[in-house]
Amino acid sequence: MAQKITVRNLNLFYSGLQALMNINLDIEEKKVTALIGPSGCGKSTFLRTLNRMNDLIEGVKVEGQVLLDGEDIYLPEVDVVALRKRVGMVFQRPNPFPMTVYENVAYGPRIHGLRDRHKLDETVESSLKAAALWGEVKDRLHKTALGLSGGQQQRLCIARLLAVEPDVVLMDEPTSALDPISTLKVEELIRELKSKYTIVIVTHNMQQAARVSDSTAFFLNGELVEFGDTELIFTGPKDKRTEDYITGRFG
Numbered sequence: 001m002a003q004k005i006t007v008r009n010l011n012l013f014y015s016g017l018q019a020l021m022n023i024n025l026d027i028e029e030k031k032v033t034a035l036i037g038p039s040g041c042g043k044s045t046f047l048r049t050l051n052r053m054n055d056l057i058e059g060v061k062v063e064g065q066v067l068l069d070g071e072d073i074y075l076p077e078v079d080v081v082a083l084r085k086r087v088g089m090v091f092q093r094p095n096p097f098p099m100t101v102y103e104n105v106a107y108g109p110r111i112h113g114l115r116d117r118h119k120l121d122e123t124v125e126s127s128l129k130a131a132a133l134w135g136e137v138k139d140r141l142h143k144t145a146l147g148l149s150g151g152q153q154q155r156l157c158i159a160r161l162l163a164v165e166p167d168v169v170l171m172d173e174p175t176s177a178l179d180p181i182s183t184l185k186v187e188e189l190i191r192e193l194k195s196k197y198t199i200v201i202v203t204h205n206m207q208q209a210a211r212v213s214d215s216t217a218f219f220l221n222g223e224l225v226e227f228g229d230t231e232l233i234f235t236g237p238k239d240k241r242t243e244d245y246i247t248g249r250f251g
């Protein structure tokens with residue numbers, strides 16, 4: 001199976017304090033990879049290394065390699081804006097711009113040079129359809145996005161990201177601020193999106209990891225303890241620490 005992202009000997013330090021310890025991990029193309037582990041174990045930090053979001057934090061030092069389609073994203077000549085277009089991110093709390101639904105989705109393509117109104121309309125419609133939101137918003141495209149429900153706002157943020165045609169979608173606890181029904185809708189969407197995108201999701205919810213992911217990585221204190229097929233991780237983990245965590249003994 002094709003590897004989309006290859007992580008080799010990755011270490012990360014926050015002002016000298018080591019938050020990731022020698023991580024080695026292969027992320028498969030068009031699969032969902034879940035990152036699990038107790039609070040503070042480094043899941044979000046690791047997720048942010050995949051599109052260099054940690055660069056925005058002062059005092060961060062990264063060692064090792066993250067290869068995207070075989071190319072090291074940490075080389076100095078890499079265009080970080082182009083990288084973040086290819087590797088987009090959805091956050092814990094939905095963060096639509098204070099604009100209309102349409103403008104939220106059209107924003108990215110416009111920034112990247114799309115001006116043609118007809119093409120923009122098409123992109124907005126196809127992105128909202130891909131995010132399973134079109135039916136709910138097609139009659140309110142020109143109303144503020146802030147009037148949508150939390151679950152709709154999160155799917156709008158996913159549509160906004162899909163509009164710039166990424167390869168990889170990073171999701172940092174994308175349903176933690178949502179009610180159970182909205183959560184299921186986003187989970188359904190994740191399963192649909194993997195036919196086109198490589199998805200990496202941080203979740204605190206073990207059932208969610210089991211429901212949506214193909215592979216699961218268990219982190220503890222900045223280390224990758226175990227990584228493998230989700231079913232195997234949940235039914236027969238090799239490491240005692242993984243077993244303790246998934247059976248709820250800690251975290």
Ligand SMILES: Nc1ncnc2c1ncn2[C@@H]1O[C@H](COP(=O)(O)OP(=O)(O)OP(=O)(O)O)[C@@H](O)[C@H]1O
Binds near residue numbers: 019037039040046057
């Ligand atoms: N901006 C930062 N500056 C300094 N230390 C940080 C920063 N962000 C995270 N850390 C530290 O790095 C470690 C890993 O944090 P991280 O947020 O990646 O963990 P996490 O597993 O995602 O936690 P949670 O599940 O609570 O979100 C923690 O010890 C945290 O305090």
